[in-house]
Amino acid sequence: MNKPGLRLGVLASGRGSNLESIIRACSAVKIHAGIEIVISDRARSQALEHARRNQIPAVHLDPKAHSSREDYDAAAVRLLHEHRVDLVVLAGYMRLITSRLIGPFKNRIINIHPSLLPSFPGLRSHRQALEWGVRISGCTVHFVDETMDQGSIIIQAAVPVLDGDTEETLEARVLEQEHRILPQAIEYLAEDRLEISGRRVILKSPKPSAGAMVVSPMIEIGL
Ligand code: GAR
Numbered sequence: 001m002n003k004p005g006l007r008l009g010v011l012a013s014g015r016g017s018n019l020e021s022i023i024r025a026c027s028a029v030k031i032h033a034g035i036e037i038v039i040s041d042r043a044r045s046q047a048l049e050h051a052r053r054n055q056i057p058a059v060h061l062d063p064k065a066h067s068s069r070e071d072y073d074a075a076a077v078r079l080l081h082e083h084r085v086d087l088v089v090l091a092g093y094m095r096l097i098t099s100r101l102i103g104p105f106k107n108r109i110i111n112i113h114p115s116l117l118p119s120f121p122g123l124r125s126h127r128q129a130l131e132w133g134v135r136i137s138g139c140t141v142h143f144v145d146e147t148m149d150q151g152s153i154i155i156q157a158a159v160p161v162l163d164g165d166t167e168e169t170l171e172a173r174v175l176e177q178e179h180r181i182l183p184q185a186i187e188y189l190a191e192d193r194l195e196i197s198g199r200r201v202i203l204k205s206p207k208p209s210a211g212a213m214v215v216s217p218m219i220e221i222g223l
Contacts, residue, residue: 005032006190009085011039011076011093016047018091018112021179022186023054031183032190036083039076041095057083063095073101080105087189090144091182102146107196109144110189112182114174116140116156121149126167126174137161137170139178141185143196152201154194155181 012019019038025031038051043060051058059079066072077100080088088101090111102109115125117140120132129137138158143151157177161170188194188203195202 005034006186007084007086008033008035008089008186009037009039009080009083009087010035010047010051010089010091012045012047012091013040013042013094014045014047014092016045016050016092017175018178018182019047020050022089022091022183023050023056025183025186027054031187033087033186036085037079039079041072041093047092069096070098070100073098077101077104087186088144089182089186096148097144099146102144107143110141110154110182110185111144111149111151112178113140113142113149114171114178116158117142117149117153124167126170129161130165130167130170135161137174139174139181141181143201152196152199154185154188154201157181 008022010019010022022031022035026034035051035056037057037059038047039059039061040048041061041063043062045060048058048060061072061075061079063072066075081104086108088105088109090097090109092112097109113121113125115121115129116136116138119134120128126137136158138156140156141154142149143154145151157180159173159177193204195204
């Protein structure tokens with residue numbers, strides 16, 4: 001398949017709504033990228049169905065067929081190389097990845113996480129946020145390194161946590177933002193506008209935008 005722009009390999013475990021947001025952005029040519037392969041560790045992942053429906057090569061890579069996490073990742077790297085992937089996108093990928101995958105794709109793997117990192121890493125981030133009682137939550141796109149959910153942050157989007165929120169309502173509000181910032185982060189990389197400086201990611205030639213502040217709950221601050 002010959003598509004212009006960045007060649008993406010997407011790894012996804014579940015529902016695949018973030019994958020769909022990338023597919024939509026690619027089809028609408030809102031981002032200069034194309035998905036070359038989708039890999040899932042779960043045979044029944046809806047992500048694989050979305051990929052097939054969109055004529056994107058979709059592979060179930062079965063963890064049980066590999067003796068270790070390293071072997072599994074080595075198999076993933078072979079597939080990604082076969083499809084000449086430039087950027088690996090973890091879009092709801094629920095496996096921890098090893099240096100076998102990170103090494104060959106240094107600073108070329110990004111992940112979307114459903115919290116404002118470094119708060120609430122790992123699993124069940126919305127439950128963690130609700131239990132902590134934060135007033136603002138959100139999502140983060142970050143580079144992936146050997147740590148879990150601690151790589152350099154590319155974009156974050158914040159949403160209010162409302163008093164009546166459940167894990168489901170908060171998830172839905174955050175997910176809407178995930179679908180905006182993940183394609184945006186891919187586009188920054190496609191445009192080669194990101195520079196990593198220590199822990200910080202610098203956006204080169206940022207476009208002017210109105211300053212914004214998020215306050216939650218929406219009370220009168222009186223100042
Ligand atoms: C998303 O909320 C994503 O941020 C999260 O899983 C969900 C996948 O949804 N990822 C993680 O928790 C990674 N630690 P999707 O399959 O509909 O894209």
